[in-house]
Amino acid sequence: MNSIRATTWNQLMDLLYEDAWMPSLRRFRPPFAFRGLPDESFVLDTSLMRMGQDCARIEGHLLRNFKKYALRDVVERDSLWYWLSVAQHHGLPTRLMDWTFSPYVALHFVSANTERYHSDGVIWCLDYKKVHSYLPAALSGLLEDEGADVFTIDMLSPIHSLREFDARSEHPFALFFEPPSIDDRIVNQYALFSVISNPTISMISWLEQRPDVYRKITVANDLKWEIRDKLDQANINERVLFPGLDGLSRWLRRQYVQPILPNRDSPE
Template identity: 80%
Template structure:
């Protein structure tokens, strides 16, 4: 694992776009998914793992009851992976974890909470091509057949439950899913979900055994205000990433925050 601490905007840009040039394509196409956190000490545990130390027995109950009580017109089709994506998107604790194709969106989540400007942040950079090379043969073959780099829910439609997903291999594996365009928030955040074939294995522990799959960019706390101001000027903000009155209100509230303010944003509008 490569870890770099950056203290200037130019260093940050160099690190975010490291390994982005693809000689075969003659294009800048970084094979990374990004996840930004306001505190570098935060772990990559899922919302399900944060809910309970004994999360495995309750995983199925959560999703079953979400389906039972949700309005039927919320979900367009009765697909397991569609239901799981909708549940994660609306805050149900699941084994899914939010990522993004956009390094700028990741930086938004590093700097959205001004209450956490007294500590270093972090952007995790996950090489999904290397990660998917370690998939079970059947799943890796699906990607190769489609000529794709990440999965869609349709590509996984033959797997009808998390138990069936877990049984694809003896040891835990991880993959990235591009969720359906449920709403503008998914689209504007250029969203991805990661999923591991065990409810009790966190991404931290999974990655520790595969140091070549990821790198970390530690963002000095002194740099956060500059990042925040430049993101706002580039129109990367709550008003765009959370379309609607909630996002508009968050954006306006933060616009008038002084650097010494202790204001914060609701946890349901942070990356899960």
């Protein structure tokens, strides 16, 4: 089953860590990329797609001008994939999408926005090994040569343009890569990015053709306060995930929001 609704903490943990045992590694390491959203109705569109139907035409212009005006600590010799990572990290609309290796970080983004506590949240879990089974041979060969499950920007650096990337296959494909450790935020959020070889194709439309690669966990709205309290006690919060004064301010603002508790005397 691709979609299930979690109504208790224990059920949620079981779903997030289902099939986590990896015999070859002798580790509990689920091969999933996680993306948490505070409202189940939110779609898996990139920030570039949200620019409108003209997104394919303006994609190159956005990145070209970002490179022209960017700070000097990103230099011309840096690869396309470094530039894309920096641009995404700083809010430029790109075809990249943010994910995390950590289910707890995903849960933070489900529960951080208290104004959305009336709505069910959602966690998308994508099996990146299965996603990469649909790669064109040349790219899957790169992973095999490295003995890796996800890409790095160095592995992708021979691809010098998005046009070249898109031309690798006549059929759209998706891949995951780890961004460079630009700052503590990327490190602390255990981040990785997805990218599809066509800027106009949404992740959900790609997934619908490949139901074996994903799981969708709906998080009941009346579970969010319990999730939030347990994450705070585990030190998964804005102070850690967004180091600096901005994260501190977000954390403090949320601490003084009056909780809207579910209609029960104690957690189930």
